[in-house]
Amino acid sequence: MLIQEDLFQSIIYKSTKNSTLQNILKNLRATIGQCRLVTLPCLPNETLSEHTNIYNAINKKNLDLAEKAIQEHIESFQTILKEKL
Numbered sequence: 001m002l003i004q005e006d007l008f009q010s011i012i013y014k015s016t017k018n019s020t021l022q023n024i025l026k027n028l029r030a031t032i033g034q035c036r037l038v039t040l041p042c043l044p045n046e047t048l049s050e051h052t053n054i055y056n057a058i059n060k061k062n063l064d065l066a067e068k069a070i071q072e073h074i075e076s077f078q079t080i081l082k083e084k085l
Contacts, residue, residue, distance in 0.1 A: 005036060008051050012058075035081050046076060 013025050050073040057066035 005047065005051075008055075012054075015058075035077070047073075050076060 009025075009029075013022050016022065050069065053069040054066060054073060057063075057069050
């Protein structure tokens with residue numbers, strides 16, 4: 001699951017075509033990766049569902065829906081991380 005998570009995020013980062021953002025996110029990846037080791041095993045189905053929602057919103061070019069889906073994904077991540085730490 002971590003490999004798919006990395007691939008999904010990599011595609012999203014690269015699609016921005018914003019080198020500054022890509023560099024910032026690349027630097028954050030190590031920290032995010034450590035946190036994901038704690039959270040991802042707890043949420044494999046939820047993570048897949050959240051990624052599907054993000055992808056579908058982007059595919060529809062619905063920026064508001066994409067933003068909402070990304071925010072929900074981040075909040076889910078934060079909730080589990082707080083519970084596990």
